[in-house]
Amino acid sequence: MTAILSLAVLGVSLGALLGMAARYLAVEESPIVGEVEALLPGSQCGQCGYPGCGPAAAAIAAREAPVTICPPGGRGLAQALAQRLNVSVDLSGMAEQEPRVAHVHERLCVGCTKCFKRCPTDAIVGAKDQIHAVFEDACVGCGDCADVCPTECIEMRIPSQTPLNWVWPQPLAA
Amino acid sequence: MRLFRIQGGVHPEDRKGLAAGRPIEPLPMPQLLHIPLQQHIGAIANPLVQRRQHVAKGERIAHAQGPVSAPIHAPTSGRIVGLGLYPANHPSGLSVRTITLQPDGKDRWHRRIEGVGDPFALDAAEVAKRVADAGIVGMGGATFPAAVKLGLGQRYTLTTLVINGSECEPYLTCDDQLMREEPDAILDGVRIMAHALGVTRVIIGIEGNKPEAIGAISRAAAQFDQIEVATLPMRYPMGSEKHLVKTLTGRETPARGLTADIGVVVHNPATAFAVHEALRFGRPLTSRVVSVTGGAINKPRNLRVPIGTKVEDLIEHCGRFREEPQRLIAGGPMMGQPLPELRVPVMKGTNGILALTAAEVGGQTPGPCIRCGSCVTACPCGLVPLTMAAQVRAGNLDAAASAGLMDCIGCGSCAYVCPAHLPLVQFFSHAKGELAARGRAKQKQSATKRLAEQRAQRLEAQKRAKREAMARRKREAEAKQKAEAGANTERLPKAGDSANAQALAEAG
Numbered sequence: 274m275t276a277i278l279s280l281a282v283l284g285v286s287l288g289a290l291l292g293m294a295a296r297y298l299a300v301e302e303s304p305i306v307g308e309v310e311a312l313l314p315g316s317q318c319g320q321c322g323y324p325g326c327g328p329a330a331a332a333i334a335a336r337e338a339p340v341t342i343c344p345p346g347g348r349g350l351a352q353a354l355a356q357r358l359n360v361s362v363d364l365s366g367m368a369e370q371e372p373r374v375a376h377v378h379e380r381l382c383v384g385c386t387k388c389f390k391r392c393p394t395d396a397i398v399g400a401k402d403q404i405h406a407v408f409e410d411a412c413v414g415c416g417d418c419a420d421v422c423p424t425e426c427i428e429m430r431i432p433s434q435t436p437l438n439w440v441w442p443q444p445l446a447a
Numbered sequence: 448m449r450l451f452r453i454q455g456g457v458h459p460e461d462r463k464g465l466a467a468g469r470p471i472e473p474l475p476m477p478q479l480l481h482i483p484l485q486q487h488i489g490a491i492a493n494p495l496v497q498r499r500q501h502v503a504k505g506e507r508i509a510h511a512q513g514p515v516s517a518p519i520h521a522p523t524s525g526r527i528v529g530l531g532l533y534p535a536n537h538p539s540g541l542s543v544r545t546i547t548l549q550p551d552g553k554d555r556w557h558r559r560i561e562g563v564g565d566p567f568a569l570d571a572a573e574v575a576k577r578v579a580d581a582g583i584v585g586m587g588g589a590t591f592p593a594a595v596k597l598g599l600g601q602r603y604t605l606t607t608l609v610i611n612g613s614e615c616e617p618y619l620t621c622d623d624q625l626m627r628e629e630p631d632a633i634l635d636g637v638r639i640m641a642h643a644l645g646v647t648r649v650i651i652g653i654e655g656n657k658p659e660a661i662g663a664i665s666r667a668a669a670q671f672d673q674i675e676v677a678t679l680p681m682r683y684p685m686g687s688e689k690h691l692v693k694t695l696t697g698r699e700t701p702a703r704g705l706t707a708d709i710g711v712v713v714h715n716p717a718t719a720f721a722v723h724e725a726l727r728f729g730r731p732l733t734s735r736v737v738s739v740t741g742g743a744i745n746k747p748r749n750l751r752v753p754i755g756t757k758v759e760d761l762i763e764h765c766g767r768f769r770e771e772p773q774r775l776i777a778g779g780p781m782m783g784q785p786l787p788e789l790r791v792p793v794m795k796g797t798n799g800i801l802a803l804t805a806a807e808v809g810g811q812t813p814g815p816c817i818r819c820g821s822c823v824t825a826c827p828c829g830l831v832p833l834t835m836a837a838q839v840r841a842g843n844l845d846a847a848a849s850a851g852l853m854d855c856i857g858c859g860s861c862a863y864v865c866p867a868h869l870p871l872v873q874f875f876s877h878a879k880g881e882l883a884a885r886g887r888a889k890q891k892q893s894a895t896k897r898l899a900e901q902r903a904q905r906l907e908a909q910k911r912a913k914r915e916a917m918a919r920r921k922r923e924a925e926a927k928q929k930a931e932a933g934a935n936t937e938r939l940p941k942a943g944d945s946a947n948a949q950a951l952a953e954a955g
Contacts, residue, residue, distance in 0.1 A: 314892050314895055314896055314899075315895075315896035315899050315900065316895055316896065316898075316899040317899065317903075345892075345895075346892065347888060349885045349888045349889065350888075350892070393899050393902065394895045394898040394899050394902065395898055395901075395902050396895075396898070410891060410894070411891075411894065411895055411898055412895075413895050413899075434539070434541055435541060435543065436485070436535050436537040436539050436541050436543055437485070438884065438887065439537075439539040439541060439880075440877065440880030440881055440883075440884055441538070441873060441876040441877040441880050442877060443839070443840070443873075443874070443877045444813075444870040444873040444874060444877070
C-alpha cells in the first residue's frame with residue numbers, strides 16, 4: 274500500500290512539474306524558421322536529407338545545415354538564404370550541382386502510373402497504359418519518380434535549354 | 448521644328464554607302480523556307496498545319512497564343528515538309544520549333560485575302576485586330592507585336608505618334624531604301640496607325656544622313672497637315688525610342704516606363720508599310736526588307752526576302768564573300784547579335800545581315816579598366832558602366848541592378864568608346880539574363896510550392912472522404928443489423944405461434 278501511494282504521488286508531482294515546465298519555460302519558435310521555410314520550395318522532396326522543408330528550415334535557421342543544402346532551390350535560393358541569415362556563402366561549389374528535372378523515355382514507359390502518384394507537385398501527366406510525360410516547369414527534381422519507376426525509364430537530367438532561357442555567358446575578359 | 452538635346456551617345460562612322468541607294472530587289476524564291484514559331488516578343492505561336500499539307504501564300508500556319516504574341520503566315524504557296532526543331536537566328540545557336548515549307552513556285556495567294564475599302568471608317572479596335580491577325584510586329588528589330596502598341600490608346604491618353612526613321616545603326620539601309628521607294632504606302636500606314644491610336648500629331652524623324660528619304664517622305668507628307676517631318680542629328684543611339692522621343696518632344700520617359708506614359712507611341716516605317724499592306728490589301732506580314740552588307744560581302748544589296756529564307760541564300764544572291772568574314776551579325780554592328788551559322792532563317796525582325804572583315808571588326812584584346820570615365824560620358828542613359836561592369840564581374844548582380852542595370856538599353860556606346868576594349872555590353876547582357884533567370888526560378892518555386900500544397904490538400908481531402916465513407920458504411924451496416932435484429936424479435940412470437948400451432952395440431 275505504501276509503495277503504491279508513494280509511487281502515485283511521485284508520478285503526479287513529477288507530471289505536474291513537467292507540465293508547468295512546458296508551460297512556463299517554453300521556447301518560442303524562432304521567427305527565422307518560418308521565414309526560412311517560406312523561402313524553401315515546400316515540395317517536401319527530402320533531397321536535403323531532412324524529412325521535409327519544415328525540419329530543413331529549422332536546421333538551416335539553427336546553422337546546423339548549410340544554406341546550400343536545397344538542390345531544387347539552386348544558387349538563387351542559397352544566395353537568398355545567406356542574405357537572410359547574414360552569412361557569407363561560397364557558391365562556387367554549387368555551380369556543378371545544376372538543377373535537374375525528370376524526363377520520361379517514352380520507349381521504355383509502360384504506363385504503370387506509379388511515378389505520377391508519387392510526384393509531390395503533380396508534374397507528371399499520364400493515365401494507366403498511357404505514356405507519361407513531365408512538365409518541366411512544375412518539376413522540382415526530387416527524383417522520387419525515378420526511384421519508383423519499374424522500368425527505369427525516368428532520367429534526371431539538366432533542364433532543356435531553349436533560346437528563351439539561355440543566358441549570355443559572362444565574358445572571360447580582364 | 449525645335450529639337451532637344453540628349454546626353455551621351457557616340458558618332459560611329461555610318462558606312463551606309465555600301466548598300467545605300469541600291470534599289471530593293473525581290474529575292475528569288477528559295478528551295479526551302481524555315482519559318483520559326485518564335486519571331487516576336489511574347490508567347491511562341493502554335494502551329495495550325497500538318498506535314499504534307501498544302502498551303503497558299505498568306506494562309507495562317509501558326510496562331511498567336513495569349514495577349515502578347517503574333518500569328519505566322521505562309522510566305523508563299525507550297526507544301527509543309529517539316530514541323531520540328533531547327534537552329535534559331537539567335538546568338539545561343541539553340542534550336543526552336545520551326546515549320547519547314549517547300550515552295551511550289553506558283554506563289555499563289557490565299558483566296559480569302561482582301562483589303563478594306565476605307566480603313567478610316569473602322570474603329571480603333573478593328574484596326575488593331577486586323578494588324579494582329581496580319582502578324583505584324585515591330586520591324587525595327589524589337590519585334591514587339593504592333594497591335595498591342597496600337598491598343599495602348601485604351602489605357603493611356605495619347606497625343607503623338609512618332610515614326611522612327613532614324614536608322615542610327617551603321618551599315619543598315621533597309622528603312623532608308625523603303626522610305627525612298629514607298630513613301631506613299633508608308634504615309635498611308637502611318638495615317639491608319641494615327642487613326643487607330645486617336646492621336647492628332649504625327650512626327651516622322653529621319654537622321655540627316657538620309658537626304659533622299661527625307662525628301663521623298665516630305666513630298667508625300669506635304670498634303671497632310673498633321674504630319675511633320677523632322678531631320679534628326681546624326682548621333683547614335685538616336686533610334687532608341689526613349690531618346691528619340693526626348694529629342695523630338697523634350698520630354699523624358701520615366702525609368703522602366705513606356706513612352707505611352709508621356710502620351711507618345713513610336714513605330715518603325717517598315718511597320719507602317721506592313722500596316723498599309725495589311726489594311727489596304729489584306730496581306731499579312733510574310734516578307735521584309737533586309738540589308739545584306741559589310742566589307743566582306745561581294746555585292747551589298749537591299750533585298751525583299753520571304754520570312755524563313757536561310758541567311759545562306761541571301762549571301763549567295765549577293766555574290767558570296769569577297770574575303771573571309773571575321774564576324775557575321777544579324778542586325779546592326781552596335782546592337783546586332785552574332786549569327787551562329789549561315790543556315791539560320793531570316794525572321795520578321797531581321798533588318799540586316801552583316802559580314803564584317805577583320806579590319807572592320809578591329810578586335811583588340813581587352814585590357815584592364817583604367818577608370819577614365821569615357822563610358823560615363825558616352826552612356827545615353829546617364830549610367831556609370833564601369834561600376835556596373837565591376838559589380839557584375841564580382842558577381843554582385845543586385846548591386847549592379849541598384850546601380851541602374853535595368854535602365855541600360857544595351858546600345859553599346861560604352862563599349863564603343865572604351866579605350867581598354869572591355870566587352871561591357873556582354874557583362875550587362877549576362878547580368879540581365881542571369882537576373883531574369885533568377886526571377887523565373889523564383890516564379891517556378893512559388894508555383895511548385897502552390898502545387899505541392901494543393902496536392903497535400905487534395906490527398907488530405909481524399910483521405911477524409913474515404914474515412915467518412917467508411918464511417919457511413921459502418922453506420923449503415925449497424926443500422927441494417929439493428930433493423931434485422933428488430934425484425935427477428937418481431938418474428939419470434941410468430942415462431943412461437945407456429946410452435947403453438949404445431950403443438951395444437953399434435954394435440955389435435
